[in-house]
Amino acid sequence: MTAGKTFIEISNLSKRFGGLTAVDDVDFEVREGEVLGLIGPNGAGKSTTFNLICGYYPANTGSIRLDGKEIIGQPPHKIAALGIMRTFQHNMPFEGMSVTENVMVGAHTTLHGGLIPVLLGTGRARSEERALRKKADELIDFVGLSEERDTPVTSLSFGQGRLLETARALAGEPRLILFDEPAAGLTPSECVRLSEIIRGIADRGIAVLLIEHDMHFLMSLAERVVVLNFGSKIADALPQDIRNNPAVIQAYLGDAAVIGADTENGSGADA
Amino acid sequence: MADLLELLVSATASGCVYGLIALAYLLVLRPTGVINFASGEWAMMGAYAAYVISDAGGLPPILAIPAAALVLAIIGWLTEWLTVRPLVERGAGHLAPILALLGMLVIYHQVVLLSFSEDQYPLDGPFGFGRIEFGLLAGSYQDFFIVGATIAIFIGFWLFFERTVWGRSFEAVAINRRAAALMGINLRMVTALSFAGAAAIAATAGVLDSPRGSVEANMSLPLAVQGFSALIIGGINRVEGALLGGIVLAFAEDLTRRYAPIPSGLALGVTPVLLITFLLVLPNGILRAKEAK
Numbered sequence: 001m002t003a004g005k006t007f008i009e010i011s012n013l014s015k016r017f018g019g020l021t022a023v024d025d026v027d028f029e030v031r032e033g034e035v036l037g038l039i040g041p042n043g044a045g046k047s048t049t050f051n052l053i054c055g056y057y058p059a060n061t062g063s064i065r066l067d068g069k070e071i072i073g074q075p076p077h078k079i080a081a082l083g084i085m086r087t088f089q090h091n092m093p094f095e096g097m098s099v100t101e102n103v104m105v106g107a108h109t110t111l112h113g114g115l116i117p118v119l120l121g122t123g124r125a126r127s128e129e130r131a132l133r134k135k136a137d138e139l140i141d142f143v144g145l146s147e148e149r150d151t152p153v154t155s156l157s158f159g160q161g162r163l164l165e166t167a168r169a170l171a172g173e174p175r176l177i178l179f180d181e182p183a184a185g186l187t188p189s190e191c192v193r194l195s196e197i198i199r200g201i202a203d204r205g206i207a208v209l210l211i212e213h214d215m216h217f218l219m220s221l222a223e224r225v226v227v228l229n230f231g232s233k234i235a236d237a238l239p240q241d242i243r244n245n246p247a248v249i250q251a252y253l254g255d256a257a258v259i260g261a262d263t264e265n266g267s268g269a270d271a
Numbered sequence: 272m273a274d275l276l277e278l279l280v281s282a283t284a285s286g287c288v289y290g291l292i293a294l295a296y297l298l299v300l301r302p303t304g305v306i307n308f309a310s311g312e313w314a315m316m317g318a319y320a321a322y323v324i325s326d327a328g329g330l331p332p333i334l335a336i337p338a339a340a341l342v343l344a345i346i347g348w349l350t351e352w353l354t355v356r357p358l359v360e361r362g363a364g365h366l367a368p369i370l371a372l373l374g375m376l377v378i379y380h381q382v383v384l385l386s387f388s389e390d391q392y393p394l395d396g397p398f399g400f401g402r403i404e405f406g407l408l409a410g411s412y413q414d415f416f417i418v419g420a421t422i423a424i425f426i427g428f429w430l431f432f433e434r435t436v437w438g439r440s441f442e443a444v445a446i447n448r449r450a451a452a453l454m455g456i457n458l459r460m461v462t463a464l465s466f467a468g469a470a471a472i473a474a475t476a477g478v479l480d481s482p483r484g485s486v487e488a489n490m491s492l493p494l495a496v497q498g499f500s501a502l503i504i505g506g507i508n509r510v511e512g513a514l515l516g517g518i519v520l521a522f523a524e525d526l527t528r529r530y531a532p533i534p535s536g537l538a539l540g541v542t543p544v545l546l547i548t549f550l551l552v553l554p555n556g557i558l559r560a561k562e563a564k
Contacts, residue, residue, distance in 0.1 A: 054453055080455030092450040094443045104436050105443045109455030111436060115464070118437050125435075132436055172455055 004032030007207070008053075008176060013062035014231075015048055022048040024231035025062070030176060033205040035198065037212065037222030037239070041252060044228040046211045047089070050178050053209075054086055055079040081109040083175035087168075087182060091161035093153040099164055100149050103136040106171035139167040143197055159190035166197060176207045183217040191217055219243075227251065273407065280410030280418075282525035283518060284483070287421035290517025291476035292498025293505060294428065297513050298469040300502075301445040302461050305355065305368045310473045311495025312379040315488060317343045317474025318481040319383060322392050333397035336420075336478050340471040347470025350375055351463050359462075376495075383488050396482035417479045424475065425514050432510055441465070473498075500546040506556020515557055520545060 008030040015023040023045040030036055038046050051057045053064060055076040064071050071079055085106070094102050111132070117125040140149055143163040148156060156164060162182060169177050179198070183191050191214070198221055202208050212218040218225070218239075225242045227235040229251040235242055242248055295310040320339035324330050330338060354371045398412035432438035443451040444461045452458050476494070484490070497520060505516025523545055528538040549556065 056449070056453065075457075075459075076452040077455050077457045080453060085455075086453055088450065092447055094439075094446045094450070096446060097439065097442070101439050105439050105451075105456070106454050108436060108440045108443075115437055118435050119431070129436060168454065 004034075004205070006031050007067055009063075009065045009068075010053075011063055011065075013049070013052060013064065014060045015045075015052055015057060016060050021231050023052065023059075023228075026228065026231070026233045027062075028226045028233065028236055030207050030209060032175070033202055033207055034223050035202050035208045035210060035221050037210050037218045037225040038228065039212065039215075039218065039225060039242075040228035043230075044251075045231040046228055047180060048231075049228070050086065050180055050209075050211065053079075053084060053178065077109075080172055083173065084178070085169035085172045085174040085176075086178035087162070087165035087180060089180040089184065091158065091165055093156070093161060093164055093168075095152075095154050097153060098150050099140060099145055099153060099156070099167075100133065100136050102153055102164055103139055103167045103171045104132050106168035107132050107135060107173075109172045136167075136171060139170050142170070142200070143167045144193065159186050159194075162186060162190070162194065163197070166194070166201075170201065170206075174206060176209060177201060179208060179210045179212075181211055181213060183212055183214040195221060273409065276407050277409050278525055278529055279522075280408055280414050282521045284410070284414035284417040285525065286501075286518035286521030287417050287514070288476050288480045288494070288517070289497045289501040289520055290505075290514035291421055291424065291472055291479070292494050293501035293513035293517055294425070294510065295469040295473035295476070296498055296502045297507060297510065298465050298472065300507060302441055302448075302465050303355075303368070304365060305372065306499075307369075307372050307466075307469065308495055308499070309350070309372050309376040309379060310469065310498055311491040311493075312376050312383075313343055313347065313470045313473035314477030314480070314494045314498075315486075315491035316346065316379060316383060316477070317470075318394060318477035318486040318490065319387065319392075320474065321478040321481070322394050322486045325395065326392075331397070332395045332482075336397075336475060339478050340474045343474035344467040344471040348463055348467040350470070351466035355466070356459070356462070380488060380491065387488070389488065391485035391487045394478070394481040394486050400482075411483070413479075413482045420475070420479060421514070424472065425511065428510050497542060500542050502556075503546055503554075504549050504556055506558040508555070509558050512556055512558040519557070 006029045010029065011027040013023055013026045014021065026045070026049065038049065040046055048057070052059050055071065055074050055078070059072050062072070066082055071082065094105060097105070111128060113125050113128055137149070140146060143166050145160060145163050145167065148160060153161070153164060182194055186194060195217060198208055198210070210218060210222060222239050225235070225237060225239050226233060227242060227248050234247045234251055235245050237245065292310055292314055295313065296307060299305055299307045317339045320342045321335040324338045325332055325335040354375055355368045358367045358371060396413035396416060398416055401412045402409065403412055403415060432442060440451070440456050441461055443454065444456055444458060448458060477490070480494070501516035501520045502513060503516070504519050505512030505514070520542065524538070524541045527541045528535060531538065
């Protein structure tokens with residue numbers, strides 16, 4: 001399970017919204033195939049960090065390098081094509097499409113032929129289409145939605161929707177997947193299932209960056225944890241060290257007891 | 272009876288033209304949320320382009336159609352690049368691109384009026400001005416050609432949007448722009464292609480319609496209104512809604528004009544009455560959004 005070499009380096013990253021500094025001079029790195037936790041109290045800048053990595057917001061300062069190349073300033077679709085995909089805190093399926101179609105759209109970045117052959121209906125375009133459908137089917141099996149292949153996404157349960165988001169993100173053949181509170185709203189058994197899937201993703205060599213308030217869920221998965229508070233990084237350590245880190249306990253203040261309770265009885269309380 | 276059937280053939284052809292204009296509206300509206308009233312101008316400019324290409328360029332009418340579509344695709348692409356994109360990228364409100372396109376509508380219209388005299392120009396259909404009978408059905412060559420060409424275009428678009436990953440990706444942009452971008456779909460490219468495709472389709476509608484009348488600058492406004500009404504009647508959720516809306520509108524117009532015991536001037540009110548009725552009673556149009564296949 002030891003992680004591979006560093007492929008994403010984030011340094012001096014800052015983002016201000018008006019007078020509020022949401023992310024303040026943050027740096028950390030992501031290594032190949034690791035599960036990296038990103039935690040912090042509400043408003044610590046976790047989701048903003050995600051949006052900066054995805055290119056949804058421009059950063060004020062700092063750099064995010066993928067394989068040594070700067071990606072800040074690239075539009076979101078380019079960053080996705082470079083291998084950074086994400087799931088959303090609130091599921092965002094493409095309504096009106098089936099599960100399979102949603103996953104196929106996620107694989108859009110892996111199409112090579114361009115639009116002209118598709119419009120001409122060439123054999124190559126069709127075989128690419130078939131290959132994509134096959135890949136989508138495999139991913140749907142991987143996340144365990146085989147029964148729901150042709151279901152309209154609007155009739156999926158919340159937990160199934162989360163699995164669909166996961167399959168759709170995987171379809172883009174990412175090197176890094178960002179999960180934004182994936183366990184929120186899931187039943188305990190769905191949490192276990194998702195936890196297995198995330199471990200399976202990391203085993204495929206895909207790095208996972210995980211924002212999660214459910215400490216039990218996070219601590220069982222993460223190999224390393226970065227802690228943010230008021231936009232600044234206050235810790236970057238192994239999970240067992242994070243639990244005893246005074247700065248982290250301080251940051252959570254009254255919630256410090258929650259972290260303590262998590263490590264003792266393993267209940268997945270929201271921090 | 273023969274009279275009615277001939278009327279229906281010609282109404283179907285008119286409906287196809289309205290349907291194509293509605294499709295031009297739809298292609299821009301779905302992925303961008305922008306209603307482009309310049310669609311009627313694009314149809315008119317397409318007709319002029321075909322006239323110039325076949326009259327001065329000497330190209331046969333059948334080739335003038337794709338040539339005019341190509342010219343307008345470039346104009347549509349330039350319009351998006353020069354007027355819509357700068358607004359969107361500087362974070363202008365939703366209304367800004369719609370107003371900018373209304374401004375372009377005026378510019379297009381005046382440029383055509385200044386470049387050509389206010390005359391009407393004849394445009395030949397690919398098969399000339401004959402009349403053809405299929406059993407009870409009878410109509411002009413051009414009417415049957417319009418219907419055939421429109422069906423082919425709609426089947427092509429339907430297959431693209433429903434059966435290819437690219438088409439589904441365009442649809443994904445229409446459903447959720449943010450998620451689509453983060454899934455790796457290039458919003459700029461989708462928007463540019465939507466404008467180019469819409470202008471090409473509008474141009475095709477104009478070129479198909481002109482041999483039934485003539486090429487003139489004033490053809491744009493009625494087409495813009497009828498195409499928009501067809502869009503509302505059919506519903507904005509599905510490609511085939513545009514065609515259905517066009518046919519319903521044309522039937523209502525032509526049957527009223529022919530059989531309703533009202534002065535022919537009042538028959539002009541059919542389109543706005545139908546438009547307002549649908550907006551009040553069935554604002555989502557005849558065809559609902561599809562749940563999923």
